[in-house]
Amino acid sequence: MLEKIVEPLLMWYDKNKRILPWRETFDAYDIWISEIMLQQTRVEAVKPYFLRFKTALPKMEDLASCPEDRLLKLWEGLGYYNRVRNMQKAAIQVVEKYNGKLPADYELLKTLPGIGNYTAGAIASIAYKIPVPAVDGNVLRVIARISENDDDIMKQSMKNRVQADLMKVMPKSDPGAFNQALMELGAVVCIPNGSPHCMVCPIAESCKARKGGRIDKYPVKGKAKARRLEKHTILLIQDGSRIALHKRPSRGLLAGLYEFPNLDGYKSRDEVLEQVKDYGLSPLRIQSLPKAKHIFSHVEWDMMGYAVQVSELDHPKDEKMLFVETEQTEKNYPVPRAYSAYARYVNLNLGRDKI
Incomplete structure (x- = not known):
């Protein structure tokens, strides 16, 4: 045949x-x-x-x-x-x-x-x-x-x-x-x-x-294994025009890429403010952001977010946290598309959006 x-x-x-x-x-x-x-x-x-x-x-x-x-x-x-x-x-x-x-x-x-x-x-x-x-x-x-x-x-x-x-x-x-x-x-x-x-x-x-x-x-295709559901709270931390980035671990999902600081689970406004202070930063304003979702092959992220303005005089305790201008982020720092729903709030174009 x-x-x-x-x-x-x-x-x-x-x-x-x-x-x-x-x-x-x-x-x-x-x-x-x-x-x-x-x-x-x-x-x-x-x-x-x-x-x-x-x-x-x-x-x-x-x-x-x-x-x-x-x-x-x-x-x-x-x-x-x-x-x-x-x-x-x-x-x-x-x-x-x-x-x-x-x-x-x-x-x-x-x-x-x-x-x-x-x-x-x-x-x-x-x-x-x-x-x-x-x-x-x-x-x-x-x-x-x-x-x-x-x-x-x-x-x-x-x-x-x-x-x-x-x-x-x-x-x-x-x-x-x-x-x-x-x-x-x-x-x-x-x-x-x-x-x-x-x-x-x-x-x-x-x-x-x-x-x-x-x-x-046709074709016959077996039922896929259910995705694991994870909840995350995304933090858009800005000191003026710069945005905070954090480098992910060298192994695992999205290894070695840069991301917005985030917390496991859904966090309240007060919990986020306390976490920002633990970073060694002084929060000036906080705003809730809409929920978003990103689907990987085996994992689904359900996300909520906050935009937090902090003092420009502060320096984060975490050495892996960077404050970077948007233009430099788009040019030099790879940020996965999983964060694209929140990147637009800081006028950051990622991947396909930029192309």
């Missing part, structure tokens, strides 16, 4: 593929950056980030030697910051072992930090025309529908099976185009959450789910 979809997909992709900045080249570095950015992030959101990242770090050596704060600032707003940390670890290895060029070898690519089967397949097939599949969520959805596969697409066994099946039909002439065609089909035609555009699908005649009127039953 899969053999029948190869030629129709390639013809459709050639005529209908979206114009994207990373498709203008077959450079392995560009393909790698785009594929890592596209994990957990929409294509339209990635475009400006990709262009900014490549302008700032045009070569593998630039990524390998980039200071951490600058690297995280370039990634600010994309989330899942370990992605870019692993990219830098991989870049260092590539510079040291492979003269700054990603190896043209599928198995060697998988030995690099942050590069699994999918990313290795994308780089190998697109940049080096190595006939290996690149199985992402879009590809799994397409294959599950055309084959009426009832397996849970979240299970590794399902991914392994699809990868093995696709390996048998990979076109040796342009495997990268075939992989991208499958991904593109899943992104713009065989879409999730709603009705796929079967009337314009180039492989509709091969789709068992469509023929059986069961397209809405």
Whole structure:
């Protein structure tokens, strides 16, 4: 069955593929950056980030030697910051072992930090025309529908099976185009959450789910584990035009990024004032801010906030607390998008808002 979809997909992709900045080249570095950015992030959101990242770090050596704060600032707003940390670890290895060029070898690519089967397949097939599949969520959805596969697409066994099946039909002439065609089909035609555009699908005649009127039953996806709920009180502490920032620990969620000082749980006005005094600061005014929410993959933050004006003559006891001008924060200090609902109260643009 899969053999029948190869030629129709390639013809459709050639005529209908979206114009994207990373498709203008077959450079392995560009393909790698785009594929890592596209994990957990929409294509339209990635475009400006990709262009900014490549302008700032045009070569593998630039990524390998980039200071951490600058690297995280370039990634600010994309989330899942370990992605870019692993990219830098991989870049260092590539510079040291492979003269700054990603190896043209599928198995060697998988030995690099942050590069699994999918990313290795994308780089190998697109940049080096190595006939290996690149199985992402879009590809799994397409294959599950055309084959009426009832397996849970979240299970590794399902991914392994699809990868093995696709390996048998990979076109040796342009495997990268075939992989991208499958991904593109899943992104713009065989879409999730709603009705796929079967009337314009180039492989509709091969789709068992469509023929059986069961397209809405696929793919099968196991119920996700419930997110842990956390409550936090966010403090926008200002001494004149400067805003207080605090660097998060080097491990754990949002490791090494800068944040607004915050407290676990919901705190009252009086509790916040006492905490500000414990910081060694003298509160002059306090104002309640609306509640906000931010959802991570496994955790949900429910937040409330206060804006607190303090004396400019004070110095915080906590050495990790900094008072920084907004302009300098936007330029030099990576602050995660989780705080974007409160950043606007101090005219601070984060990540995507700034781009």
